[in-house]
Amino acid sequence: MKLKILTIVSVLLLIGLFTFAGPLKIAFVFVGPINDNGWTQAHYEGGVVAIKKAFGDKVQITYIENVPEGAPSLNVLNSLASRGFKLIYATSFGYMNQMVQSAKSHPNTIYEMCAGYELAPNLGEYFGRMYEPRFLSGLIAGAMTKTNKVGFVAAYAIPEVIRGIDAFTLGVRAVNPKATVHVVWTYSWYDPPVEKEAALSLINSGCDVIAQHQDSPAAVQAAESKGVYAIGYDSPNMGRFGPHAYLTSPIWHWDAFYVPNVKSVLDGTWKSESYWGGMKDGIVGLAPMSKLVPEGVKKLVNAMADEIKSGNFHVFEGPIYDQKGKLRVPAGKVMSDSELLSIQWFVKGVVGEIPKK
16 A cells, blocks of 8 residues: 555656645644744744745745644645645644545645654655653653652543653663552643643652643643652753753654655655654654753663664563553564554553543
């Protein structure tokens, strides 16, 4: 099937359907505001800003903030395509079905879907192996906790989030087998008051390190207010919201994808494919660790980062047990990408349940 898709795209390229006169019109569809200090801001800086810097007047870029996921996004996508935008990026998993529909209706427009898994002749998808720096941040949390209770403020129970919680927990327990990771769900990507309350509930239950998978620094602020440690997400900017709490953040470097991707469209070599880069590709990484992290822990984390980049260490290599004690990944086996992209179970050490759909 993938070969068939690529063949179709090659034909389209040959007949010139993906060539453009004048500046390439690019549109970004954002799930939150560009100043959220997290997910959307990282896409804005690594996408809109980086593309403008790289290509200047060869491109014309617009973006729409706070677009609801699901059905409401279809009108936005179709409107952008109808207005002549020839490259459309949608930056959240909840847009996927609508991207598929819009791409089918506008075959002369290129669509790129972040965190999705569907492909079409004019639809590609992209993401990063965030679970790699998640594991590294777990090493820090496991080393820093004194109560052996680490909190995780989680967004939605989709594979992306579950995979991150699992990788984080594997890191925590690699250095501290007695520690557990306690999960609270917010059912939102960006809702600072709800995120803060979730973090406070974890702190009040005895968690002394708080991690997150949301787009605002609210959990970091909650940790700062209660005198516990915090691990942010998305952006190194979160450190300024909790100078006495912040340890590090797993972060995105979206320019590592966006700039080459736009170049491929401009030079006519774009093709529909699934991109899933890791730390070695530069799309994900760990923000500089704060002064609160002991030097010995920093050396361990940096050494493990080198092992991941070199391919000598795989986060999801067995033996791995689930939270009920069942062996899920035998010793010596590494979970496949398809298994990771569909994961719906917690590893041993996670306290909490995955909500049923």
